[in-house]
Amino acid sequence: MFRRKSALLAIAAVTALSGIAGCSSNSPATAPVAATSPVLVRLSVSNLTNQNYIPLILAQRLGLFAKQGLNVQITNVTNGSQTFQMMLAKQVDGVVGFYDHNIDLASKGTGTESVIQLLQAPGMVELARADEAASITSPADLSGKNVGITGLGGSTEFLADYLAAHNGVPVNQIHPVNVAAGPTFVAAMQHNSIDAGITTEPTISQLLAKHLGKVIVDMRSAAGTQAALGGPYPGTALTFPTAWVESHTATVQKVVDALVQSLRWIQQHSAEQITDQMPADYYQAIGKTSYVEALANEIGMFSPTGLMVTDGPQSVFRVLSAFDPTVKGHQVDLAKTYTDQFVQQVPSS
Structure with missing residues (x-):
């Protein structure tokens, strides 16, 4: 049994950032003069440089x-x-991460909810290592293989598990390996520590540019996600504990207002214009041109509205039920795992 035997190849460095280092919009030079102090909201993310x-x-x-x-x-x-x-x-107030965690937590009796959907698709791919590409052409070929994920218990592992199970491979026959994202994921492929893996941009483009991997499942678009998973799979969302939402409704509305405006800005600008707003170190590893191309290829993953994807919760529940014993056979009130009320209250302009 190899299920939880994982090589921890990523260094789990935790970096506390006040905004984005070196570019915070709250710096004295750019912040507007306010009569009162700004309201503090603490959020956590994993692998911040991901295009998600x-x-x-x-x-x-x-x-x-x-x-x-x-x-x-x-x-x-x-x-x-x-x-x-x-x-x-309670080390942070909320998380910008995949919506699926809300269903997983609800099945365990923990109340959390997403308040805005930032991605309408996962923005992920599963790749086979280049020298394994002839024998690994789909998830059906992953029995006994080491599969790279960004972290145990995370959404990349959820999707790796489902893709295996959906393609006839028992979940306990794939070996998840925690390799994070970016340079550590690339190194894992380069040194044959993993045979395949699930990751996001710009790591995908790094692997392809170095001829280290070949895409076998592409979930960077709604259509690709439908083909791979048999339904929608809403990705990155903003989540808070339900009790925190109920006690901080005005603050949640302000955060959602800002994020909806950001989603609208994305819809109105090109991949190159969006990249121009990113810190240079976000695309340093692959170069700005490749970063722009990667973003252009998956720009449809961003939600144009922030609303939950139609049938998204039901589809995610179905996917999780296929392999997650804490979800399978349990009753989950999906309506309590997300809310559209804040997005619906954002001014139209």
Whole structure:
């Protein structure tokens, strides 16, 4: 049994960021003069340089949070499940991470809810290592293989498990290996520590540019997600504990207002214009041109509205039920795992 035998190849460095280092919209030079101190909101994310978080980064860099009177502080870690643990331990107020965790937590009796959907698709791919590509052409070929994920208990592991099970491979026959994202994921492929893996941009483009991997499942678009999973799978969302939402409704509305404005900005600008707003070190590893191309290829993953994807919760529940024993056979009130009320109250302009 190899299920939980994982090589910890990523260094789980935790970096506390006040906004985005070196570019916070709340700096004295750019912040508007306010009569009262900004409201502090603490958020955690995993692997912040992933393109999944562009709406969050833009809300900081374009000053959208500051205009709402918010001081949004971001803690960056390497494991998605760790971000939710931090939230439940009250080390942060909320998480910008995959919606699926809300269903997983609800099945365990923990009440959390997403308040805005930033991605309408996962923005992920599963790749086979280049020298294994002839024998690994789909998830059906992963029995006995080491599969790289960004973190145990995170959404990449959820999807790796489902893709295996959906393609006839028992979940306990794939060996998840925690390799985080970016350079550590690339190194794992390069040194044959993993045979395949699930990751996001810009790590995908790094692997392809170095001819280290070949895409076998592409979930960077709604259509690709439908083909791979048999339904929608809403990705990155903003989640808070339900009790925190109920006691901080005005603050939640301000955060959602800023993020909706960020999503609208994305819809109105090109991949190159969006990249121009990113910190240079976000695309240093692959180069700006490749970063732009990667973003252009998956720009449809961003939600145009922030609303929950139609049938998204039901589809995610179905996926999780296929392999997650804490979800399978349990009753989950999906309506309590998300809310559209804040997005619906954002001014139209």
